[in-house]
Amino acid sequence: MAGCLEDAESTPTSGGGDTGGDSGGDATEMETDTESEDSGGQSSYTIGMVDALTGSLAPYGKRNQRGKDLALAAINDAGVGSDDGQLDITVEDSESSNQAGVTAAQKLVEQNGVPLFIGAVGSGVSIAMYDSVTQGAGVVQISQNSTSPELTSRPGLLRTSPSGSAKGKALAQFISDEGHDAVAVTWVNNDYGSGLSGVFAESFEGDVVFNEPHDQGQSSYSGTLTKMASTNATAWLFLTYANEMTVMANESFDQGYNTGVDYYGAESTVAEEILANTPEGSLDGMKGITESAPADQENYQNFVSQFESEYDQTPTVWAAYAYDAVTIAALAIEAADEFTGAALNEVVRDVTRPEGQEVYSFEEGASILRDGGSPSDVNYEGVSGPVDLDENGDPPGLYQVYSVQDHEYEYGDYVTS
Incomplete structure (x- = not known):
């Protein structure tokens, strides 16, 4: 599961009424096999x-x-x-x-x-x-x-x-409930990362001691990881995509950072590509909240x-x-x-x-x-x-807690928005 994707993710796998935008103007009609416009x-x-x-x-x-x-x-x-x-x-x-x-x-x-x-x-x-x-x-x-x-x-x-607004709040409550009062956050530098990190920072009950963006597609994020490691954060939150998370997980594992903190993520750090390209044990214990479907x-x-x-x-x-x-x-x-x-x-x-x-x-x-x-x-x-699209074009949300155990994703409790 992954999401709000701004630019990446996992396994094979983005207006009505008086909005003033979509209903204005004339759309060009497609050619059809009949003369009817109905x-x-x-x-x-x-x-x-x-x-x-x-x-x-x-x-x-x-x-x-x-x-x-x-x-x-x-x-x-x-x-x-x-x-x-x-x-x-x-x-x-x-x-x-x-x-x-x-x-x-x-x-x-x-x-x-x-x-x-x-x-x-x-x-x-x-x-x-x-x-x-x-x-x-x-x-x-x-x-x-x-x-x-x-x-x-x-x-x-x-x-x-x-x-992602409800997800950001749920992440903040989840990490707080896990006993953390200091968290370091790194987020992908786009609308997805800034929006989700902003909601998280506003909602987290403890201290966000590091809250900085990173660019996509970099070959190394050692500078960001070193800054995070220099804080007193007991939790690291990664709001990023599969390719970037893979690089960070590998570099953090090489430096031994993963042994001193708990990792957390959102939907876009759930990707089989991440597990396939990181060492066994490098992500074990990582937890997060992702969008979910009604399994029953x-x-x-x-x-x-x-x-x-x-x-x-x-x-x-x-x-x-x-x-x-x-x-x-x-x-x-x-x-x-x-x-x-x-x-x-x-x-x-x-x-x-x-x-x-x-x-x-x-x-x-x-x-x-x-x-x-x-x-x-x-x-x-x-x-x-x-789906129930509301006046803002948004559907309701269903979320689920996930964790990485034995280098596999496992899923737990549901959270509703």
């Missing part, structure tokens, strides 16, 4: 997706693609707009960077003319795309993995992964079964968030009067709201809509849990 009268629909296919966030992007593909298969089996209508997704690479993400979004919106796109993994990438491309363009944007609290200030930027929910269990059957690997919640983003997009297409950004923006929140009838798949939701139901009659319960 969403129910087309035989094909193309939306976009900006994902981290390369760069430091590529491990997360890989699992996103798998979640996307499973959702697409289920949607197209049921048909969109009609029994045989098909959904296509054009995928562009953010390269795990803000500028490349903006370029990818511009291509989807301005050249391909998509009225809706999913993206991105990194919070900074999602925000940059929204500020530069989506806002005012009459296009809907749904981030699949971004968790920075900064997204909440942009109500037109929707997301299926919860805000039937549709999540079905998702896990399909994922394991297709990829011979257990999915993380991040693939589930991507699955839900695609499904919500498809339900919005089914519910909208026409295939435009403005029309999709009018209904995209409604199909997730708790006032409607709970549905656990696209097919169930589409059935209600085809029987004359309104968008607000549908309450899509995602494979990642309840």
Whole structure:
């Protein structure tokens, strides 16, 4: 499990109403196989997706693609707009960077003319795309993995992964409850790191004796680690990505720093790549809090079964968030009067709201809509849990405590936001 990814992560694996952004302007309609502008009268629909296919966030992007593909298969089996209508997704690479993400979004919106796109993994990438491309363009944007609290200030930027605000508070309480009153924090220098570290620092009951950023993609972080080791902190909190955590864990182990302090992390330090590239024992005892999915929910269990059957690997919640983003997009297409950004923006929140009838798949939701139901009659319960997009475009959150034991991730108690 990993998240708010700003630019990296683990195993194969980012606006409705009167937001003043997404519903303004005219979206260019995609070419279709029929002359009808009604969403129910087309035989094909193309939306976009900006994902981290390369760069430091590529491990997360890989699992996103798998979640996307499973959702697409289920949607197209049921048909969109009609029994045989098909959904296509054009995928562009953010390269795990803000500028490349903006370029990818511009291509989807301005050249391909998509009225809706999913993206991105990194919070900074999602925000940059929204500020530069989506806002005012009459296009809907749904981030699949971004968790920075900064997204909440942009109500037109929707997301299926919860805000990191609750996670930052939960981390602060968790580390305090573990008996620590002095903590050293290093955070990746972007919207994800600054947002999460800020919430943590405001919430921690003890002293944050070190609280400094680090850049991505460095070959060494010895300077940061040396500063942390010079403090009286009994806990070190790493708010960073898989590649950076791997370098830090190896250097800290070489220097023996790991024997004198307790390590903690958030979702983005849960990555099989980290364990695969660090020595046995270098991370044992590390703990943290990560986003989670409802393990006892039937549709999540079905998702896990399909994922394991297709990829011979257990999915993380991040693939589930991507699955839900695609499904919500498809339900919005089914519910909208026409295939435009403005029309999709009018209904995209409604199909997730708790006032409607709970549905656990696209097919169930589409059935209600085809029987004359309104968008607000549908309450899509995602494979990642309840979506219920609020006025800020945020879903509720479910978190879980994790630890590293015998160089393996183990999971414990749940925490709700």
